[in-house]
Amino acid sequence: MSSLTRRDFLHQTAITAGALSMGWGASFAQEAGPADMAIARWAGATGAEAPLADMAVKLTEQAIAAIGGIGRFVRRGDVVWVKPNIAWDRTPEQAANTNPDVVKTLVRLCLEAGAKTVKVGDNPCDRAESTYVKSGIAAAAREAGAEVEFLDRSRFRTVAVGGDRLKEIPIYPGFLDADLVINVPVAKHHRATTVTLCMKNYMGVVEERRKFHQDLPATIRDITAYMKPRLCVLDALRVLTGNGPTGGDLADVKAANLIAAGVDIVALDAFGSELLGHKPEDIGTVKAGFDAGLGRMDYRSLALKELEVV
Amino acid sequence: MRLKRPRSWVQWLRRLCQALFLALFLWFVLIARFRASEDGPGLIRFFFELDPLVVVATFLSTHTLVRGALLALAVIIATMVLGRVFCGWVCPLGAVHALASACRPRRKGRKDFESRSPWQRGKYFALVALLVMALFGVQWTGIFDPIPLLYRSVATAVLPATQYAVQEPATAIYKADPKIGGFHLTSISEPVYEFSRDAIFRVERQSFLQSTGIAFLFIGIVALNFVRPRFWCRYVCPLGGLLGLIAGRPVLRLHNDESACTNCGKCNLACPAAAQPDQRGKWLPSECYGCWNCVAACEGHAIAFKWESPFRKPNAGAVDFSRRATLAAGVTGVASLLALRLPPPARNQQPLPALLIRPPGAREERAFLQRCIQCGLCMRACPTNGLQPCGLEAGLEALWTPKLVPKIGYCQFNCALCGQVCPTEAIQPMPLVEKQTLKIGLAVFDTSRCLPHNYGRECIVCEEHCPLPKKAIYLINKDVLLHDGSTKQIKQPFVDPDLCIGCGICEWSCVYRDQAAIRVVAANEARNTYNQPILPDYGGMDRYAVARASRP
Structure with a gap:
């Protein structure tokens, strides 16, 4: 459990160096600086009087701010791809897709930080023309100024990913050419992988993925490693607790009222697994990611901020 | 022309x-x-x-x-x-x-x-x-x-x-x-x-x-x-x-002015209908398309269309079609009908074509065929491209009528467009909620191809895609014997015939590109009471309303 990744090593070295050069005060300031993971929980009113959109906007803004603001990831002139889960022909309240207001907020933040273009798109399971509309994401993203892009099947580029299980896969070039891909999944139950969170969201950048189901943890690990995640935002405002990943029955939707953001995809997925009632080490994708050194399973050991937002 | x-x-x-x-x-x-919306066609x-x-x-x-x-x-x-x-x-x-x-x-x-x-x-x-x-x-x-x-x-x-x-x-x-x-x-x-x-x-x-x-x-x-x-x-x-x-x-x-006509025949040459504009008094109104080519072609301005009392009989016979020819055409029609009805499926006899999945809301086969004009509007409108023209599998009578081919495209859960656009209501329009419980077929596993059933591998893409809120595909953990004699626990998928509506997304999404390991067959379709082999488990009714039989 205590394997030291290069990221951790550099991080701790920086802290130590800071402490050595600037004394304890400076070191303390570093600890209080941007976290690597933030969990923003809604502490305000819930129910009909508190619109979900308001909650989505505030939680997203606060979570991003807590990990250093969007400026930590987006430079002026960047092309950013916001990659939500738009897999299913379902409405936002059915919680099978990412909440549209989370996507909208992220698009706005990126543009405010000077991004040249923000694109939004996913390779869905149902028809894209239907899911983009039904999920509310296309309209919300366009409203915030994003380019909503349908993934043209004839344009996927087969790339060598060099994984243990996957050697090459077709990936949509937009994801490869973007300066930053923000991974924005919704936390859901999934019968094959138990949960579907950030890592599994990368299933939406590839084609020919049906056979991945024969070994989802390894294939998802390989795509994740290739995609080199830098920023993930986990939408857990509404979570689907059963009959996932499609859902459809509102009885399976629970209000978790939180959003987590971070730079460590495994940590976020570990947190998401706990949120959905599972031990992270029981989740195949989390374990595979951890074993491959893609991040920490013990998310509490990260520079973590937990916020209550009203 | x-x-x-x-x-x-x-x-x-x-x-x-x-x-x-x-x-x-x-x-x-x-x-x-x-x-693809619900605001009508x-x-x-x-x-x-x-x-x-x-x-x-x-x-x-x-x-x-x-x-x-x-x-x-x-x-x-x-x-x-x-x-x-x-x-x-x-x-x-x-x-x-x-x-x-x-x-x-x-x-x-x-x-x-x-x-x-x-x-x-x-x-x-x-x-x-x-x-x-x-x-x-x-x-x-x-x-x-x-x-x-x-x-x-x-x-x-x-x-x-x-x-x-x-x-x-x-x-x-x-x-x-x-x-x-x-x-x-x-x-x-x-x-x-x-x-x-x-x-x-x-x-x-x-x-x-x-x-x-x-x-x-x-x-x-x-x-x-x-x-x-x-x-x-x-x-x-x-x-x-x-x-x-x-x-x-x-x-x-059409009138052809005798005094102006030079019998040059240009009007006839211009006529696309062979309606004889050049032959005075023998113009054929039943053939003429009213295109005015003859009027334009006439250099002597001899030809013109004029209003006339409909009670005045035209000189030339209206329709050159004898009683004998009518009878012959009628006999041809009857003979064609009999020929089309020869094969067993056309008489609703066994074996019914198993892969004939009609669009949701399609009437009972005979009533459906009496209305379907093979126009292809439903096929064009179908968002998944799943509605395809039939060949001869349902008999010549059903040529080019629509059927769902799930391997090409499934019946989208949130779509009832085909019934909305159908010009003759061969596919009946129905509210989405009604369509979402209407059985158009039944998914059947081919366990000899299915990976968890026969190859000891995880898969369940079909279960993942099943759009029913309670999933018509359920999983059973089963210890499977592998080639080296060891056992491994695998999630094996099964179909609940009371829940399955036959939308075919399982077949579409199955990892096999050629012939899926789960296929939709026409059995259980609501529109054909003659082909409902599975007695519904009414004990399960609280899960869903059992799809009602199709309207007559």
Whole structure:
């Protein structure tokens, strides 16, 4: 459990160096600086009087701010791809897709930080023309100024990913050419992988993925490693607790009222697994990611901020 | 039709009118695919509502009037007053034929003289035979009726071919990325491709199983214009035949002024219908399309259309079709009907075609076939491209009627578009919530192919995709013996026949590209009580309302 990744090593070295050069005060300031993971929980009113959109906007803004603001990831002139889960022909309240207001907020933040273009798109399971509309994401993203892009099947580029299980896969070039891909999944139950969170969201950048189901943890690990995640935002405002990943029955939707953001995809997925009632080490994708050194399973050991937002 | 120097502005008005109607028709084909919404089909059924043959044939086969019968009545009244102006001014297939005829090479001399032929009775023969078939319950008019014929041809062949022709070369250029110096060819091809994709076609290219046959028929009838101008309209078209019967005594009639006529025959040469405008008193109102080519062609201004009392009998016989010929056509119709009904499926006898999955809301097979005009509107509208024209698997009677082929496209859970667009309600329109519990078939595992069942591997893509809120596919953890003798626990999928509605997304998403390990069969479909082998488990009713039997 205590394997030291290069990221951790550099991080701790920086802290130590800071402490050595600037004394304890400076070191303390570093600890209080941007976290690597933030969990923003809604502490305000819930129910009909508190619109979900308001909650989505505030939680997203606060979570991003807590990990250093969007400026930590987006430079002026960047092309950013916001990659939500738009897999299913379902409405936002059915919680099978990412909440549209989370996507909208992220698009706005990126543009405010000077991004040249923000694109939004996913390779869905149902028809894209239907899911983009039904999920509310296309309209919300366009409203915030994003380019909503349908993934043209004839344009996927087969790339060598060099994984243990996957050697090459077709990936949509937009994801490869973007300066930053923000991974924005919704936390859901999934019968094959138990949960579907950030890592599994990368299933939406590839084609020919049906056979991945024969070994989802390894294939998802390989795509994740290739995609080199830098920023993930986990939408857990509404979570689907059963009959996932499609859902459809509102009885399976629970209000978790939180959003987590971070730079460590495994940590976020570990947190998401706990949120959905599972031990992270029981989740195949989390374990595979951890074993491959893609991040920490013990998310509490990260520079973590937990916020209550009203 | 010869493109001559025009003398009649009416001729140009008519050409404009034809062009507009053809454009409108093509527009309706193009947009049918985008209207994936619940706000109704809008105007895309317009041409079918205009078509009197659809109304008459469906009335004969079902004794009910289809919607839009009033528009068709308007066409009938217009035909009684003005003659077959529908053929000359409105019919989009007529416009296609007129265009093709205009491309005919001009032959030398006057051998080209287009005189009337007894074969022009062919269209009446076709009409009577088809209507007799309809009367006895076989609706086959759609194969020949110009409106369904053209819609089907454009939707399943012409449009996909056009899209292919534009986008496939662009994709090839994109993949090869050829460059001359620093100039990439893609900097030209990609904008064209993206414009065609995003602004014109707007959806992925559809492809259809029977499109080759449909295309050949279409190309064939267009090519016939090189044998005779508007060959189809003249000799074959049953709608033309119907309108010809109605147009026997129009109020607007052609007059040939004896004192001005020089017998030059130019009017006859210009006539695409062989309606004998040159023979004084022998003009054939049932053949004439009212195109005014003869008026424009006449240098001596001898020819004109004039109003006349409909009670005055025209000199020439209205319709040259004898009682004997009518009888022969009727016998042909009956014989064709009997021939179509020979195979067991056509009589609802075993074995029923297992893979004949009709669209949701389709009536019971016989009632469905009595209404379906094979127009292809549902296939064009289907968002997944899953609705495909039948070949002969359901009998010749069902040629080109729609069926769901899940491996190509599934029935989308949140869509009931096919019933909304169907011009004859062969597929009944129904609210989405009703459609979402309507069984159109049953998913059946082929455990010899299924990975968790036979190969000891995890998979369950089918379960993941199942759109039912409570999942019609359930999983059982099972210890499976592997090749090395060890055991491994695998999630094996099974179908709950009470929940499964047969949408086919499981078959579509199955990892096999050739033949899926889970396939939808027609068994359990709500519309056929004769093919419901599984006794519903009413104990499970609280999970869902059991799909009600289809309406009669």
